[in-house]
Amino acid sequence: xxxxxxxxxxxxxxxxxxxxxxxxxxxxxxxxxxxxxxxxxxxxxxxxxxxxxxxxxxxxxxxxxxxxxxxxxxxxxxxxxxxxxxxxxxxxxxxxxxxxxxxxxxxxxxxxxxx
Amino acid sequence: xxxxxxxxxxxxxxxxxxxxxxxxxxxxxxxxxxxxxxxxxxxxxxxxxxxxxxxxxxxxxxxxxxxxxxxxxxxxxxxxxxxxxxxxxxxxxxxxxxxxxxxxxxxxxxxxxxxxxxxxxxxxxxxxxxxxxxxxxxxxxxxxxxxxxxxxxxxxxxxxxxxxxxxxxxxxxxxxxxxxxxxxxxxxxxxxxxxxxxxxxxxxxxxxxxxxxxxxxxxxxxxxxxxxxxxxxxxxxxxxxxxxxxxxxxxxxxxxxxxxxxxxxxxxxxxxxxxxxxxxxxxxxxxxxxxxxxxxxxxxxxxxxxxxxxxxxxxxxxxx
Numbered sequence: 001x002x003x004x005x006x007x008x009x010x011x012x013x014x015x016x017x018x019x020x021x022x023x024x025x026x027x028x029x030x031x032x033x034x035x036x037x038x039x040x041x042x043x044x045x046x047x048x049x050x051x052x053x054x055x056x057x058x059x060x061x062x063x064x065x066x067x068x069x070x071x072x073x074x075x076x077x078x079x080x081x082x083x084x085x086x087x088x089x090x091x092x093x094x095x096x097x098x099x100x101x102x103x104x105x106x107x108x109x110x111x112x113x114x115x
Numbered sequence: 116x117x118x119x120x121x122x123x124x125x126x127x128x129x130x131x132x133x134x135x136x137x138x139x140x141x142x143x144x145x146x147x148x149x150x151x152x153x154x155x156x157x158x159x160x161x162x163x164x165x166x167x168x169x170x171x172x173x174x175x176x177x178x179x180x181x182x183x184x185x186x187x188x189x190x191x192x193x194x195x196x197x198x199x200x201x202x203x204x205x206x207x208x209x210x211x212x213x214x215x216x217x218x219x220x221x222x223x224x225x226x227x228x229x230x231x232x233x234x235x236x237x238x239x240x241x242x243x244x245x246x247x248x249x250x251x252x253x254x255x256x257x258x259x260x261x262x263x264x265x266x267x268x269x270x271x272x273x274x275x276x277x278x279x280x281x282x283x284x285x286x287x288x289x290x291x292x293x294x295x296x297x298x299x300x301x302x303x304x305x306x307x308x309x310x311x312x313x314x315x316x317x318x319x320x321x322x323x324x325x326x327x328x329x330x331x332x333x334x335x336x337x338x339x340x341x342x343x344x345x346x347x348x349x350x351x352x353x354x355x356x357x358x359x360x361x362x363x364x365x366x367x368x369x370x371x372x373x374x375x376x377x378x379x380x381x382x383x384x385x386x387x388x389x390x391x392x393x394x395x396x397x398x399x400x401x402x403x404x405x406x407x408x409x410x411x412x413x414x415x416x417x418x419x420x421x422x423x424x425x426x427x428x429x430x431x432x433x434x435x
Contacts, residue, residue, distance in 0.1 A: 012221050014257055018228035021250050025235035025242070 005049035009033045009065065010081065011057040019052065036060035040068055051078045120147035120155065134162045134175070145182070156183045218264050222257040229254035279405070281428050282319040284360050285310065288351055291328035295336075303347055304336040310353035314360050317425040319405050324425075327398045327409070331364040331421045334394065338368025338419065359407070359426040367418040376411055 006023055008030050010016050016032040023030045033039040036053075037060055051069070055062035062080060069078065119127045123146075130144050143161040150156065159182045165174040229250045236242025292306045299306060332349060339347045350365040371379060380399045395409075402409040407425040414420045 012225075014225035014253070014260070015221060015228075017253065018225040018232070018250075018257075021253075022228040022232035022235070025232035025239075 004028075006030045006052060007033065007039060007047075007049055007076075008052045009036060009039045009057075009062075010052075010054035011035055011059070012054070015054070015081075036062070036065035036068075040065065043069070043072065043074070045073050045075075047074075047076070049076060051076050052081060053078055054081045056082075118148045118150075120149060123147060130160075137164070139163060143180075148179075156181055157186045158182060215264065215267075219261055222261040222264070225257045226254050226261070229257070278320050278322075279318050280320070281316045282321050282324070283316055284314050284319075284324070284353060284362065284425070285312070287319075287321045287324050288328065288353060288362065291325045291332065292351060294325070295329055295332040298333065299336040299349065302336045302340060303344055304339055304349050305347065306332065306349050306351060308351045310351075311355070314353055315355055315427045317360050317405075318428040319425055323401045323404075324423075327401050327423065328362070328364070330394045330398050331423075335364055335366035335368060335419070335421075338366050338370075341369055342367050356424070359424055362423040362425070364421045364423075365414055365418065366420075367414070367416075370413060370417060371411065371419050373413070376413070379411055380409070 006028055008016050008019050010019070010032075011034055013034070016034070020030040020032060031049075033042075036057060039051075040060075051074075053062045053065055060068075066078065066080075069076075127146055130146065133139065139162045143159045145157060145159055148156050148158050159180045160177055162175055162177045164172050165176045167173045233242070233247050233250050233254075236247050288308060288310065292308055295306065328351075332351075335349045336347075339349070346367045348367065350363070352363040352365065354361050380395050399409045402423055402425075405425055407423060409424075410422050412420050412422070
């Protein structure tokens with residue numbers, strides 16, 4: 001799986017950096033985007049890889065990004081990052097076609113197990 | 116004089132004596148009257164001497180206005196304002212806790228990822244010290260970020276400017292119990308209050324003390340989730356210690372392990388599985404702001420006792 005890129009979309013720099021580190025420790029490579037808008041700019045239907053999407057962001061929210069990706073026929077697996085206590089948002093996103101959601105409380109290796 | 120409030124004839128008499136002395140207040144005066152059917156009403160009375168064309172004082176003129184409805188509206192407004200103020204402060208604290216939970220989540224999640232990644236590197240034998248050190252340095256930065264957020268809580272508590280007034284803790288304790296009633300009932304917990312009448316007055320902000328009591332009551336009743344139903348009693352006790360007032364919140368809950376007990380007031384330390392570990396930390400800040408002490412001990416026969424010590428009002432004056 002190590003050649004499949006992982007796209008991290010999160011508006012918090014420390015989350016992007018620490019997640020990249022966690023992925024790198026398992027030989028996965030990450031590309032980071034600081035907003036949904038930034039990701040959608042480079043996104044095209046033939047973009048490969050798993051999308052890790054923060055639900056609560058300034059600007060476009062994770063759900064809005066998800067809607068847009070569906071509208072553009074994205075077939076990538078999408079993992080949503082949700083905050084502790086926001087499980088209902090995660091479930092709502094699953095209904096909209098997300099692949100899985102992950103509680104952002106203590107990102108340990110269980111995130112890696114999703115990939 | 117059947118239309119005067121029979122329970123307050125003295126006031127009626129005093130006012131009329133003043134009027135007879137020629138000292139009727141120009142802005143009128145208020146009394147309570149009684150209708151024939153027994154219902155009471157508030158009235159505003161204006162009295163003035165009746166002077167005839169020759170300038171002789173021949174009698175009295177009075178106009179009586181029924182102000183019952185106006186007075187009730189005023190009282191309602193006053194009560195509403197007081198409860199609004201209280202709710203506003205409770206809401207601010209609650210809101211702050213929820214914002215805080217969200218903000219803290221970011222550095223904590225980052226810390227966990229840096230740590231998990233570093234462990235992966237070490238365990239797989241791939242990462243050299245040089246490669247792992249930067250991640251640990253960033254982890255340290257995030258830990259400090261979390262610390263700053265916590266410091267803001269303390270600033271908030273400090274800035275919420277306690278309004279320290281001479282305070283009778285009796286009503287404060289009763290009100291806290293009433294306030295918590297609905298919530299503790301959900302846990303099938305009963306609150307029992309045991310305190311003597313006439314506790315010494317302490318210098319305190321009643322709303323902040325209520326915050327602390329509510330927090331302790333809530334903790335105590337949650338701790339009794341596994342307790343047999345007939346033992347689920349939360350006791351609120353208060354007594355005069357000579358130097359101040361001691362309030363004890365006692366539960367028959369699962370208790371706090373000894374090792375954890377001493378650290379319970381630290382930020383992020385909680386004995387609840389999903390606890391934020393902030394409640395008791397804020398409670399202690401509040402009590403210390405009152406120059407008091409908040410401590411915890413195991414209760415004889417099972418459970419936990421939280422003890423608040425608040426110095427007596429005049430002891431504070433002497434100290435300052």
